[in-house]
Each structure stands twice: as C-alpha cells, then as structure tokens.
Amino acid sequence: NAGVTQTPKFRVLKTGQSMTLLCAQDMNHEYMYWYRQDPGMGLRLIHYSVGEGTTAKGEVPDGYNVSRLKKQNFLLGLESAAPSQTSVYFCASSYAGTPYEQYFGPGTRLTVT
C-alpha cells in the first residue's frame, strides 16, 4: 500500500516550457487535491476533484490545468511555466465521507528559471 505517490520528485524548467505532474493514490479515495507550498504562505489549494471526470478551481488556479481521467490519478499541468510557479507541489486525497482528513504525497519541488 503505497498511499499517495507523486512523480517526479524534482524538476527544473525553463520559462515557457510545459510539464505534467502525476499524482497517484491506491486507497480508492474519491477526492483529490493539488496544493502549492511557498515559504511563509502555508499551503494553497490549486485545483481539486470530487470524482473521476470532475475538477474544480481552488484558491490559486491561474496558470494550471488538471485532469482526472481515472479515479486513482490526478494530473497537474503547467502549459507555459513562469518563475512565479517555482514552488513545492503537494497532492492529497481523501474519502468523500471525511474530506478534511487528507493524505498527502511527498511533494514535487519545481524550479522555473
């Protein structure tokens, strides 16, 4: 039982490049979330999904897109990376019945130069 895994762990992009972060969970959770963590700002919700095929915007969605084609996977895309997107990205998942008890992945450190 791996829990929540994230791929890759580290990535360096140049401004304007695109990439996709992959989150996978093996707990059969209905809900999944993408957060970014910046120093002194805690975690901020980017996008979330309450089920396969559904996504919704969080607190800071601009510049990101997401997809949830399979229940166990939640993808976060950056179409044209900007230095302001340098951050640590965390994926989380939860059961629909206990949505605030979220299980977090280990994070992806992204640097945009």
Place this chain on the structure above:
Amino acid sequence: AQSVTQPDIHITVSEGASLELRCNYSYGATPYLFWYVQSPGQGLQLLLKYFSGDTLVQGIKGFEAEFKRSQSSFNLRKPSVHWSDAAEYFCAVGGIGSGNTGKLIFGQGTTLQVKP
C-alpha cells in the same frame, strides 16, 4: 476574507518542556479546525481535528488542541516535547462555503525546533 493566522513563525523548546502553538482564524461562523504536521522532506499528516462538541480534542503523538470560540483560536499543545516532534506545524480551517469538498485554508506554518 477567511484567514488563518499562526503568529509564531519559529519556536524553539527544550526536550521535555511543554509546547503551545497558536492559531487564530477569521470567519463568521465556527469552521472545522485542523492541525497538520510536516516532517522534513515529507508530506503533511493530520494530527487532530475539531468539528463540534468537546472543545478539547486529543490527537496522535500525544498532542491536544483547545477550541476557544471567544478568541477564535485553536491552539495546539503537548505537555512534554520529544526530539522527534521537530517539524513544521500547520493550522487549517475547512467547512467554509457551500458543499463538503474538503477545501482547506492553511495558516503560514510554525517551525518547531527541539533543543536536546
């Protein structure tokens, strides 16, 4: 706008000493309240939660938190800190707005250092 404030960015305590981490929230009603812990290089782990009822809640690893409505606070406490408690601690609120989607608003975090 709803917000969560953790006034202390960094706290250092000696091993065996007591600990209190502060959290204040700004919201018209009583939200759901949480404390998460992040060990270095790891994701976050839920320590404890408050939805309603008894205002003193117990969590994992010997932590407890007390909800005080009059002060809009949800402070985290531990009677005796262990070196393994060194981590970053986040207070969070949920249940704001319509739906029960698990949207959380996090505080800025408090880094706890434990001296031997």
